[in-house]
Amino acid sequence: MSQSNDLFQAAQKIIPGGVNSPVRAFKGVGGTPIFFKKGEGAYITDEDDKRYVDYVGSWGPMILGHAHPRVIQSVEEQLKAGLGFGAPTAIETTMAEKVCETIPSIEMVRMVSSGTEATMSAIRLARGYTNRDKIVKFEGCYHGHADSLLVKAGSGALTLGVPNSPGVPASVAEHTITLTYNDIESVKQAFAEIGDQVAAIIVEPVAGNMNCIPPVAGFLEGLRAVCDQYGSVLIFDEVMTGFRTALAGAQSVYNITPDLTTLGKVIGGGMPVGAFGGKREIMEYIAPTGPVYQAGTLSGNPLAMRAGLTMLEEISKPGFFEGLAEHTRQLTDGLLERAKAANIPFAVSRVGGMFGLFFTEEENVTTFQQVTECNIERFQAFYHGMLEQGIYLAPSAYEAGFVSAAHGHKEIQATLDAAEKVFATL
Numbered sequence: 001m002s003q004s005n006d007l008f009q010a011a012q013k014i015i016p017g018g019v020n021s022p023v024r025a026f027k028g029v030g031g032t033p034i035f036f037k038k039g040e041g042a043y044i045t046d047e048d049d050k051r052y053v054d055y056v057g058s059w060g061p062m063i064l065g066h067a068h069p070r071v072i073q074s075v076e077e078q079l080k081a082g083l084g085f086g087a088p089t090a091i092e093t094t095m096a097e098k099v100c101e102t103i104p105s106i107e108m109v110r111m112v113s114s115g116t117e118a119t120m121s122a123i124r125l126a127r128g129y130t131n132r133d134k135i136v137k138f139e140g141c142y143h144g145h146a147d148s149l150l151v152k153a154g155s156g157a158l159t160l161g162v163p164n165s166p167g168v169p170a171s172v173a174e175h176t177i178t179l180t181y182n183d184i185e186s187v188k189q190a191f192a193e194i195g196d197q198v199a200a201i202i203v204e205p206v207a208g209n210m211n212c213i214p215p216v217a218g219f220l221e222g223l224r225a226v227c228d229q230y231g232s233v234l235i236f237d238e239v240m241t242g243f244r245t246a247l248a249g250a251q252s253v254y255n256i257t258p259d260l261t262t263l264g265k266v267i268g269g270g271m272p273v274g275a276f277g278g279k280r281e282i283m284e285y286i287a288p289t290g291p292v293y294q295a296g297t298l299s300g301n302p303l304a305m306r307a308g309l310t311m312l313e314e315i316s317k318p319g320f321f322e323g324l325a326e327h328t329r330q331l332t333d334g335l336l337e338r339a340k341a342a343n344i345p346f347a348v349s350r351v352g353g354m355f356g357l358f359f360t361e362e363e364n365v366t367t368f369q370q371v372t373e374c375n376i377e378r379f380q381a382f383y384h385g386m387l388e389q390g391i392y393l394a395p396s397a398y399e400a401g402f403v404s405a406a407h408g409h410k411e412i413q414a415t416l417d418a419a420e421k422v423f424a425t426l
């Protein structure tokens, strides 16, 4: 028996499923979850002292690698000044300035404590601003677990087979119209029928919660045009892609300006932080300047702001994203080459520091349907083979992988060597 197993047995007695977020439970790959005790750079160490090259990065935030010395130091300094006051602090304004200066579509920003809070609040704001109830999302996209958004959702909900969760009232879900990602015609058609009732379109500009699906040419442009035509708010959920696909997020990669943007993960430097922001005119609808209520005891927590701001400073250094994208390219190209050599039908995707792996005959995966048609048994076998070789990937076929600045030639080569061995066994 391993320490992880013992810990999992104990955890299951007192925590539902033994985990505090369902996707951690390994239901998507079979077996039992690994319990970790330490992270350093590109590596994490489990409770049995086995070290892994980590491509989960705490599900995205760890873009500098684990325990980055500057992030740790800034948190230590803040610790001595107190953990939080529930009152304004100077660092919140510094953080807001940094976000607005980095992502030009954001003229005003409000900090919250998670990505779910960010998307939930952005939806409420869009509804309040437009005085409309309906929202449009896309099947397989995941925007956190607020009621309105847990409809045909991706990520853990899809992994566990509950894309529509019990507990979400039908009277709430009926206001969420779910369309097909990367299919602009279905959007135009829906808007022709009910466009004047739609408060917002919310979209992951790169769908990272159904693996990693970039937008096809014209899709995001089409969403922008439809929102302009019908007076709906365009919300880019950049919780995953913000500060990850590029410094200014996917909106800068694809050159589309949303009305609102939601952020999370990297912005907290590993601490629980989210944010939503955008056009001043819309953001001023939020209390206390406007009537749409939104609040949080821990919002803008100084410890979290300090960690996040330090991380944003580090990733703003010249050349950071070029290096990250190059390492991600080496990884995905290398995997593709080795799969080909082993005659395994396989495809990859990547944008900046995020990537997707697909066991499929298709060369390009662009739709939710293609994602769900991938060979899941083969993914599971690959997953466990890689785990054995000391490579930690997300335990779900529907989650993107993340490369950090700490992943260098050595880690990528180790990953490719491991993959070569595992592909040969499939």
Ligand SMILES: N[C@H](C=O)CCC(=O)O
Pocket: 021, 022, 023, 024, 059, 142, 155, 156, 209, 240, 399
């Ligand atoms: N894809 C999810 C977040 O973006 C995975 C994290 C979770 O559900 O715990």
